[in-house]
Amino acid sequence: MPDPHAQASDPSGPTTAAATGPGTQGRRRRPAQLIFEPQAGEPEPERFFDLESIVDPAELLSRSTELALAFRAAAERATDFQAIAAAQLADPRRFDALTPAEIADRADWTPDYAARMVDYGRTLQKQRSAEGGLH
Incomplete structure (x- = not known):
């Protein structure tokens, strides 16, 4: 036992x-x-919003146009947010304010484009504060 x-x-x-x-x-x-x-498993074929499954060309044109417009609007909005962020990073009231060249390095922009984005972001900030929105 x-x-x-x-x-x-x-x-x-x-x-x-x-x-x-x-x-x-x-x-x-x-x-x-x-x-x-x-x-x-077999790799799934790439799908782009199921556009490849639409056989009617009129429907395909309509749906792909809707998507293109939506992406364009999203890209414009994202660019606005980039500009606001650049303006905030370059704000001289910040103890760690960045120069346009430093912002350009972080965002993979040219220094000239970064300076224009900072200016554009400041314009957007003024518009938002005038409208009572967030800064």
């Missing part, structure tokens, strides 16, 4: 008490080792 107080060896960690029945602390178990790698 096995000794209920015997120690069981577990290669995954320190020795723990052997299990003797319900309610007693058993030894830790290691996860089962995989003997094969799961099959990788």
